[in-house]
Amino acid sequence: xxxxxxxxxxxxxxxxxxxxxxxxxxxxxxxxxxxxxxxxxxxxxxxxxxxxxxxxxxxxxxxxxxxxxxxxxxxxxxxxxxxxxxxxxxxxxxxxxxxxxxxxxx
Numbered sequence: 001x002x003x004x005x006x007x008x009x010x011x012x013x014x015x016x017x018x019x020x021x022x023x024x025x026x027x028x029x030x031x032x033x034x035x036x037x038x039x040x041x042x043x044x045x046x047x048x049x050x051x052x053x054x055x056x057x058x059x060x061x062x063x064x065x066x067x068x069x070x071x072x073x074x075x076x077x078x079x080x081x082x083x084x085x086x087x088x089x090x091x092x093x094x095x096x097x098x099x100x101x102x103x104x105x106x
Contacts, residue, residue, distance in 0.1 A: 058090045
């Protein structure tokens with residue numbers, strides 16, 4: 001049994017195996033890498049366009065309104081009037097989109 005496996009593994013890669021690995025790499029790129037790169041690009045664009053007065057949700061789940069924008073941070077005003085400084089990377093695109101969608105009730 002082990003000799004059979006070793007003989008098959010030692011034969012090298014043929015053209016069908018190379019094509020299969022190439023197909024797997026292409027599928028991996030289009031289903032894993034490309035969507036992640038698009039999501040990162042959208043997140044960066046969203047954070048760059050934020051300005052004073054915009055409502056945001058952080059990755060920690062804190063809701064607030066942007067009070068001040070600095071180079072790499074935001075000063076966020078919370079509901080109680082407190083102000084917290086967050087790094088720009090702490091703003092969640094997904095949760096912020098949820099804030100802007102209208103609620104439909106029937």
